[in-house]
Amino acid sequence: MTATVHPLRDKREPSLEPIISLTAPAMNSVNTVILDRMQSKVPLIPELAGHLIAGGGKRMRPMLTLASAALLDYPGARHHKLAAAVEFIHTATLLHDDVVDGSDMRRGKRAANLIWGNPASVLVGDFLFSRAFELMVEDGSLKVLRILSHASAVIAEGEVDQLTAQRQVETSEEHYLAIINAKTAELFAAACRISPVVAEAGEEAEEALESYGRNLGIAFQLVDDAIDYSSDEATMGKDRGDDFRDGKVTLPVILAHARGTAEDRSFWKAAMLGERTSDQDLVHATSLINSTGALADTMERARHYGRRAIDALAMFPTGRSKAALTEAVEFAVARAY
Template structure:
C-alpha cells in the first residue's frame, strides 16, 4: 500500500520534534565529537567553523544516521563519530557553496565568507573535509569509508554539474533531478546507509535506508526550490530569491519556462542570464511560477519523492524510530506551507 503524506496532519503540523527527541542523547555525543574535532591551534579555524556549525542548523543529516541506528536497535557507539563525519562533510560543502554562490546569508546569519573572506572559507571547508575522513578511518570499516567517500565525490560532481547548468534555462527536468540527486540526496542516502553497516543489519536494510535517505533528500531539495519563490528569510535562513538572482535554473523555473509564452521565455532567459534581477523582476517571476502551476507541480513532485521515502521503510516493524522518521519526511514537505 502506498503511503500518503498529509502535510498539515489531522491534529498538528508535522514536526522534527519526534526525531529530535529520539536522537537527543546520541546527538549530545555527536556534538561533543564535533566540538572536539573542529579545534585547531590556528584560531581562525574553530572560530569560522563554529560560526556555521553553531548557527542553528537542524543537524538533519547526522540525525538521520542516529535515527537509522535506532530503527535497527543498534546498541553501540560507532555511529556517533560517523554522524559527526556526515555533519563535517555537509558543513564543508556549505562553506564552499557560499563562496561559489556569493551568498550573503546562511542559517539566518551572515555567510562566513562575508566575514572572513573567500580564501579562509574554502580552506576551513577543506579542514572539515579532512576531519571527516579522519573520523571515517578511525571507525575502521572499509565499507563505511567507501560509502562516505563516494558520497563526497558525488556531491562535488553534482555541484560542478549545477555550475555548468547555471543560467542555462534550457536545462531539462531530468538533468536537474540528476543534479539534485548528486548534490543533495547523495549525502542523505549515505547518512542513512552507514547505520545498517555498523549494525551489521544486511544488504536489504542498507538498500532500504539508502532509498529512504535518497528520496527524502530529493524531496527536501525540491521544497527548497519552491520556497525560494514562496517564503521569506526568516523561514529559509537565506535571502528570498537568492536562486533567482544567482541564475540557478531550478525545477520551478524549468517548468514555468517550458509552459510560458514566447514573451515569458524571453523574460526567463534574460533573468537567468542576470539581466532581470530587480525586486520587481523577482515578483514577476513568482507570478509566472504560480500562474503556470510550476510551484504546485514542484511541490507535488516533492510529495511523490516523500511517499517513496516512507514506502522504503515498509519492511521495518512499527517502532518509535520508524514513526519519527516518517514524520521527518512529512515535515520536510510541509516546510513550504
C-alpha cells in the same frame, strides 16, 4: 494558481520533534565529537567553523544516521563519530557553496565568506573534509569509508554539474533531478546507509535506508527550490530570491519556462542571464511560477518523493523510530508552510 501543500497524511502539523527527541542522547555525544574535532591550533579554524556549525542548523543529516541506528536497535556507539563525519562533510560543502554562490546569508546569519573572506572559507571547508575522513578511518570499516568517500565525490560532481547548468534555462527536468540527486540526496542516502552497515543489519536494510534517505533528500531540495519563490528570509535562513538572482535554474523555473508564452520564455532567459534581477522582476517571476502551476507541481513532485521515502521503511517494524523517520519526511515536505 497558488500552491497548496498538504501533509502526506492527515494529522497534526508535522514536526521534527519526534526525531529530535529520539536522537537527543546520542546527539549529545555527536556534538561532543564535533566540538572536539573542529578545534585547531590555528584560531581562525574553530572560529569560522563554529560560526556555521553553531549557526542554528537542524543537524538533519547526522540525526538521520542516529535515527537509522535506533530503528535497527543498534546498541553500540560507532555511529556517533560517523554522524559527526556526516555533519563535517555537509558543513564543508556549505562553506564552499557560499563562496561559489555569493549568498549573503546562511542559516539566518551572515555568510562566513563575507566575514572572513573566500580563501579562509574554502580552506576551513577543506579542513572539515579532512576531519571527516579522519573519523571514517578511525571507525575502521572499509565499507563505511567507501560509502562516505563516494558520497563526497558525487556531491562535488553534482555541484560542478549545477555550476555548468547555471543560467542555462533550457536545462531539462531529468538533468535537474540528476543534479539534486547528486548534490543533495547523496549525503542523505549515505547518512542513512552507514547505520545498517555498523549494525550489521544486512544488505536489504542498507538498501531500504539508502532509498529512504535518497528520496527524502530529493524531496527536501525540491521544497527548498519552491520556497525561494514562496517564502521569506526568516523561513529560509537565506535571502529570498537568491536562486533567482544567482541564475539558478531550479525546477520551478524549468516548468514555468516550458509552459510559458514566447514573451515569458524571453523573460526567463534574460532573468537567468542576470539581466532581470530587480525586486520587481522577482515579483514577476513568482507570478509566472504560480500562474503556470510550476510551484504547485514542484511541491507535488516533492510529495511524490516523500511518499517513496516513507514506503522504503515498509520492511521495518512499527515503533517510535519508524514514526519519527516518517514524520521527518512530512516535516521536510511541509516545513515552509
